[in-house]
Amino acid sequence: MCGSLIGGATLINMVCDKKTAFKLVDQLFSWYEATPFPSDISNNLAHEKKFLVDKYKSTKILKQTVSKSQLCHISVTRWCKASGYATASHERSERCARVTADVAAFTAQLLNKHADGLVESAYAMSATATECRSCHAKGKTFEEGGWTRGKMDCDECHGTRGKEINVAEGHYTD
Ligand code: HEC
Ligand code: HEC
Structure with missing residues (x-):
């Protein structure tokens, strides 16, 4: 499993009841499977060094891929093959950091929408x-x-x- 999803799912489970957590985690996972990573937002934030960190593995705009899977293995390999960077490259580490940022942001949005009472059925x-x-x-x-x-x-x-x-x-x- 992509570790960013473990983080998001854990957080959801810390603040929601079980039934809600099931629904939100399903949405988070479906969204992940179908979304191109890293997003333009996180690509640009890293490129302009605007994340709240001092060190970057790379500030390049990185190639985007849709993982079509929640598994680390498939997500990483698909990106490596599309980008031409090896798994131990700085660019691959940076790519995963940006994916993590995207997943954290999306998880926060899901929780906010839920707190506002909105029906979350957008990600099937x-x-x-x-x-x-x-x-x-x-x-x-x-x-x-x-x-x-x-x-x-x-x-x-x-x-x-x-x-x-x-x-x-x-x-x-x-
Ligand atoms: C109409 C019901 C039905 C649907 C829809 C269905 N399956 Fe099946 N599937 C079965 C049944 C019943 C078996 C076991 C009998 C058999 O082996 O043919 C089976 C067996 C399998 C097997 C075991 C190996 C094989 O080829 O027989 C796999 C793998 C599988 N299904 C995957 C899928 C996938 C993937 C889909 C969607 C694309 C799917 N199934 C859609 C009823 C279904
Ligand atoms: C990440 C890979 C992966 C995904 C995604 C996946 N499966 Fe499987 N599935 C497997 C593996 C591995 C096995 C075990 C195959 C074996 O040992 O013969 C399996 C076994 C099965 C079997 C029994 C096969 C048999 O020979 O009797 C069925 C049916 C099946 N999966 C259906 C599905 C359906 C339906 C989905 C989508 C909802 C799905 N799988 C998604 C990897 C996957």
């Missing part, structure tokens, strides 16, 4: 997860596929790249 699960979860979700019968309970974008791991997922014809046959 991916279309694939929604579709697959019509059978593969908690609470369904075993025979229908109810032996999973994930909410991540299924396609990321189960889709064979470049091939269509075809539920009707028995998923991915080869």
Whole structure:
């Protein structure tokens, strides 16, 4: 799991009741999966050295990627491959610092919206997860596929790249 999400989810759980925390963490995770990082805001703040820190690993404007996953492994690798920077580079460290800033800011916004009584339904699960979860979700019968309970974008791991997922014809046959 991307550590920035652990931070955001922990904070949400410290100040919300369990049911609310479930909803907000789901939104935080769905937003993360679909958002290009680092955002323009954090790219520019770092470029102009306007974060409240003294040291920067890099002040370059960094390439943005959509992680399509909450996992550190996928998020980092996708960014490294798109940017051409290795995992041990200063730029990669800086990229993750900016992602953390983006996640912290978004978490604060989610909590503020919730405190203002606004309905937070803007960030939904991916279309694939929604579709697959019509059978593969908690609470369904075993025979229908109810032996999973994930909410991540299924396609990321189960889709064979470049091939269509075809539920009707028995998923991915080869
Ligand atoms: C209409 C209900 C239904 C939907 C929708 C559905 N599944 Fe399934 N899935 C099943 C059932 C039932 C099985 C077990 C029987 C079998 O192996 O064919 C299964 C088996 C699987 C398996 C085990 C290996 C395999 O290929 O048989 C995987 C992986 C899987 N589903 C992933 C997915 C993903 C990803 C999606 C969304 C793209 C999805 N399923 C949508 C009902 C469904
Ligand atoms: C981060 C990767 C990842 C994501 C995302 C993911 N899965 Fe899986 N899934 C796995 C792995 C790994 C297994 C175990 C495969 C094995 O051991 O055969 C698995 C197993 C399954 C199985 C049982 C497969 C079998 O052979 O019986 C089903 C069904 C399944 N996942 C459905 C889903 C659905 C539906 C989603 C989206 C809501 C999803 N998965 C998202 C990695 C993932």
